[in-house]
Amino acid sequence: MLRTLLPRRAPARPLVTQFGAANTFGPSLGVSAGQRWRRGYASEADEKDLVIIGGGVAGYVAAIKAGQAGLKVACIEKRGSLGGTCLNVGCIPSKSLLNNSHLYHQILHDTKKRGIEVGDVQLNLQQFMKAKDQSVEGLTKGVEYLLKKNGAEYIKGAGAFADEHTVQINLNEGGERSVRGKNIFIATGSESTPFPGLTIDEKRVITSTGAIALEQVPKKMTVIGGGIIGLEMASVWSRLGSEVTVVEFLGQIGGPGMDAEIAKMTQKILAKQGLKFKLNTKVASGDVGSDAIDLKIEAAKGGKEESLDADVVLVAIGRRPYTAGLGLENVGLETDERGRLVIDHQYRTKIPHIRAIGDVTFGPMLAHKAEEEAVAAVEYVTKAYGHVNYGAIPSVMYTYPEVAWVGQNEAELKAAGVKYKVGTFPFSANSRAKTNLDTEGMVKFIADAQTDRILGIHIVGPNAGEMIAEGTLALEYGASTEDVGRTCHAHPTLAEAFKEAAMVCYDKAIHY
Ligand SMILES: Cc1cc2nc3c(=O)[nH]c(=O)nc-3n(C[C@H](O)[C@H](O)[C@H](O)COP(=O)(O)OP(=O)(O)OC[C@H]3O[C@@H](n4cnc5c(N)ncnc54)[C@H](O)[C@@H]3O)c2cc1C
Numbered sequence: 353m354l355r356t357l358l359p360r361r362a363p364a365r366p367l368v369t370q371f372g373a374a375n376t377f378g379p380s381l382g383v384s385a386g387q388r389w390r391r392g393y394a395s396e397a398d399e400k401d402l403v404i405i406g407g408g409v410a411g412y413v414a415a416i417k418a419g420q421a422g423l424k425v426a427c428i429e430k431r432g433s434l435g436g437t438c439l440n441v442g443c444i445p446s447k448s449l450l451n452n453s454h455l456y457h458q459i460l461h462d463t464k465k466r467g468i469e470v471g472d473v474q475l476n477l478q479q480f481m482k483a484k485d486q487s488v489e490g491l492t493k494g495v496e497y498l499l500k501k502n503g504a505e506y507i508k509g510a511g512a513f514a515d516e517h518t519v520q521i522n523l524n525e526g527g528e529r530s531v532r533g534k535n536i537f538i539a540t541g542s543e544s545t546p547f548p549g550l551t552i553d554e555k556r557v558i559t560s561t562g563a564i565a566l567e568q569v570p571k572k573m574t575v576i577g578g579g580i581i582g583l584e585m586a587s588v589w590s591r592l593g594s595e596v597t598v599v600e601f602l603g604q605i606g607g608p609g610m611d612a613e614i615a616k617m618t619q620k621i622l623a624k625q626g627l628k629f630k631l632n633t634k635v636a637s638g639d640v641g642s643d644a645i646d647l648k649i650e651a652a653k654g655g656k657e658e659s660l661d662a663d664v665v666l667v668a669i670g671r672r673p674y675t676a677g678l679g680l681e682n683v684g685l686e687t688d689e690r691g692r693l694v695i696d697h698q699y700r701t702k703i704p705h706i707r708a709i710g711d712v713t714f715g716p717m718l719a720h721k722a723e724e725e726a727v728a729a730v731e732y733v734t735k736a737y738g739h740v741n742y743g744a745i746p747s748v749m750y751t752y753p754e755v756a757w758v759g760q761n762e763a764e765l766k767a768a769g770v771k772y773k774v775g776t777f778p779f780s781a782n783s784r785a786k787t788n789l790d791t792e793g794m795v796k797f798i799a800d801a802q803t804d805r806i807l808g809i810h811i812v813g814p815n816a817g818e819m820i821a822e823g824t825l826a827l828e829y830g831a832s833t834e835d836v837g838r839t840c841h842a843h844p845t846l847a848e849a850f851k852e853a854a855m856v857c858y859d860k861a862i863h864y
Contacts, residue, residue: 400424402733403519403533405511405678408436409719410710411539412495413726419502421734426531427499428521430510433492434499436541437711438719444491445564446581448484449588450750457591457625457752466789475592477568484564507531512679516703520679535705535733538693539726540678542671542711547576550638550667557640557665560585569593570664574647576635578605580749582668583622587751590626597628597660599635601652609716609747611761611810614796618755618812621792625752630660638665673712698738699729707732721745744827748817753793756820759808759827762798771801775833775857779813781864782849790814795853797833804832804858815846822850833857 402418404411407429415427433440459473499506509523514530521529544559546552554562563585569592575582578600590596598605604615605622619629636648636657644661673691680686685701688694693701693708700707709729710722724745728738749755765772778794779785793813799806809823826836836854841847852861 398529398531400426400505400531400533402426402535402537402730403511403531404428404537404539405519406436406537406539406541406710406712407431407434407495407506408539408541408710408722409438410541410712410722410726411436411537412499413723414537414539414709414730415504415506416498416502417727417730418733419499419504421730423730423734425503426505426507426533428507428509428511428519428531430508430522430524432508432524434495434506435488435492438722439491439495440488441561441564443719445484445488446560446584446588447750448487449480449564450584450752452480452483453588453591454752475569477566477592481565510677512677513682513685514679516683516706533705535707537699537726537729538675538678538701538706538708538712539710539722540674540712542717543674544667545670545672547635547638547667547669550640550665552667556645556663557638557667559667563589563666563668566664570662571595572644572662573597573664573666574599574645574660574662575666575668576647577666577668577670578602578629578631579607579668579670580747582666583627583749583751585666585668586627587622587625594664595628596626597630597662599630599633599647599649599660601632601634603632605629605631606749606755608763609757609761610749610755611757611796611808612763614755614757614794614810614812617793618749618751618753621753621812622751671711671717675712698732699725700732715742716745716747718745718747741828744824746820746824748820750817753790753813754816755812756816756823757808757810758820758824759806760798761808761810765798765807770807772798772807773801773804773857774798775853775855777849777853777856777861777864779846779849781861782846782852783863784844784846785814785849787844788814795819795849797836797853797857799833799857804834806831806833806836806854811850813846813849819847819850822847834859 401423402425404414404427407427411427412434415425418425459470463470507521509521511519511521514520517532519531523529550557552559560581573589573594573596575586575598578598586596586598604612605619606615632652633649634652636650639646645665647660648657649660650657693713695701695708695713699709707729709725711717715721724740728740731738744758746758775797776794780791785791796810798808806826811819833854837851841851855861
């Protein structure tokens with residue numbers, strides 16, 4: 353139906369371009385039969401079915417999906433490259449550093465017992481960073497190609513609302529341009545939350561953006577915040593030789609989503625690797641001296657102050673939605689107390705044709721969540737329905753070993769008064785893990801006590817980040833632990849530990 357109204361990439365289309373306030377015609381292209389031949393703008397070239405502000409994961413995926421659906425779409429990105437935080441300064445560069453620092457650490461500390469004796473091992477930090485930059489460049493260029501391939505226009509510049517249908521763009525190359533969108537998606541993402549009293553210079557007082565680009569290995573590093581990003585970066589620099597201390601306000605690492613038992617086990621493993629932890633501790637103040645940065649820390653509940661000095665301090669206390677310079681005030685859109693754009697279940701703001709997706713709105717700040725929302729939001733525009741199951745969004749911490757989970761943890765279920773049962777299986781009893789001399793960690797299933805339906809799956813262990821995909825699928829399909837336990841898993845694989853943990857939950861394991 354859509355195609356007949358909007359032929360794909362036709363240059364001069366008899367397209368309806370009169371936007372009405374009641375722009376909620378079914379799939380909200382805002383087209384009604386009576387309007388079909390009216391025009392409302394001076395310049396046809398800059399009229400789009402969909403204008404997306406922000407070319408991060410949420411924005412670029414929406415652009416591709418919209419292009420595939422035959423919409424005339426533009427994606428505005430000010431960074432100079434597509435992919436947003438994830439591809440440029442987040443998921444991708446951090447995983448390059450995690451992968452290669454693990455390799456380096458393994459060569460230094462883990463090959464001898466395997467019968468591999470390595471000579472003089474050197475770290476070439478410049479090349480190490482170059483490898484990361486190459487991955488980033490390849491992927492961001494790849495995304496640019498995908499936009500082109502799907503007929504989505506990529507506009508390099510900073511966009512701001514001029515009115516409810518017009519986005520004014522300060523072009524990166526100089527000059528201005530405006531585009532009008534029948535539908536507009538805000539996908540402007542997030543930024544690191546600053547720490548009061550510490551000025552970020554990205555050299556000595558850094559966010560994750562500085563942490564993926566340090567020019568030398570700091571002798572001592574303090575990480576404020578023991579969440580996923582903090583621990584991933586702490587792992588990288590600790591493996592490369594830094595003495596790293598993590599200061600965390602809460603009583604556990606990994607943030608509140610990580611199951612407490614798994615968090616405890618992970619902390620022990622990371623501590624064995626050399627990371628130091630100060631939990632239930634807060635940073636009271638910081639003094640950036642010419643030689644060192646002196647942090648004053650104390651118990652979270654208050655108490656005696658202690659000094660903690662470091663060459664580099666990483667502020668990793670979370671991220672906050674980013675809407676600066678977007679001109680929200682020009683269209684009367686407001687954010688909530690945490691800076692998030694308020695939306696309904698179809699991602700619509702109070703102005704129905706303006707939607708918000710990704711980090712800039714509710715939900716976990718994760719690339720795959722942003723991607724799911726992008727697809728669903730475009731489908732709401734084109735088909736009036738979309739689907740994201742917020743109960744089945746996996747989380748992964750890419751330390752070594754990895755930690756991954758999906759669904760609910762024990763604390764959440766207890767708080768909700770749900771009766772549950774637990775089944776765990778250690779990798780030390782898994783044949784593949786034993787073969788690989790890589791036996792730390794376990795798989796944990798949590799299931800409804802009566803129905804056996806899976807409520808949560810939590811893994812710390814090698815390849816947990818890949819293994820959790822099976823758990824997510826099981827959760828999505830409403831599987832029981834018996835469903836998983838009776839599914840044949842190849843031998844010898846780490847995934848057999850997954851199956852056996854499920855078996856423990858409804859019956860007994862074979863190998864433990
Ligand atoms: C160090 C780090 C590691 C991470 N690792 C992972 C991971 O392993 N897995 C995972 O799932 N998530 C990870 N994340 C989170 C992930 O990066 C984000 O959830 C994801 O990038 C959100 O996508 P988004 O499109 O909503 O926002 P963003 O990726 O932030 O993109 C928003 C884009 O909008 C642009 N923009 C903003 N305002 C304007 C404007 N007015 N005009 C034009 N352009 C504008 C910005 O320049 C930016 O490029 C990590 C984040 C960090 C910082």
